Amino acid sequence: MNEPITPVIRTSAKAVVIHDGRVLLQRAAWEGQDCYFLPGGGQNPGEPLDETVRREVHEETGLTVRVDRMLWLREYIGAHHQNAATEAGTHRIETIFACTPTSDPHQLGGHHQDDLQTGLEWVPLDKVTTLNLLPHALRQPIAALASTTPPADYLGDVA
Template structure:
């Protein structure tokens, strides 16, 4: 009997970049759908999560940023969601940071964009819940950043 494959855990850092009541999102065509993602990506061995998010944002957007604080920690264990067989080996941990741009927020254009990326867009926080922003579980928490309220729990758990 063959043992089930052990998932490799992939860590990444994502950025919620806020400027004048808007958040910067990556437009993408992924899995046959038009959608949005937060800028960011995989952490390299020996790289801090803060350095990873700064590098990834520069690569994908051309912006330099200041990392303000950790907002949320998200897990995604593929076997627990929509495509358990296809994603049985998928296990991601994402640190999602609140960031502010330190370079001109209107000069966008990364030098190493993701293959699925089709553009960048500043979106008013109030419009985020209506977007196909993936994962869906972060739409309302991002929109809530427009209001002054106590910080929600930082650990989002295993969510799709």
């Protein structure tokens, strides 16, 4: 009989970096598909989430950013989604922040990019819904930033 899997909770911070009506996205090759992700990553013990997002954005993109506000809180509990058999031990909690570049937004190139990352791209906000941006649940809320400032929101357990 298999032992039940106890998920390990991983906290992270992601950035919605906006400049001139465009959002900065990482291009990636993941599980055989070309896709996009928000820059950001895992929180270190003792590190506040706003410091996490600044550090991760700098590592992955080369940009320094100002953290403006929290936009959304997202969870992903692997056992509840499509790949439940292989991701039963996954439980991620992501805080997603609105950020503004404080360094030259045209000088991109991080010193510690994610293994899956294939590039960086400034994408017009009105084009985000047409992309394979993962998780898909973020496409519409990010695109809506072109016309409104939403209240901070809990997005729930979304893939």
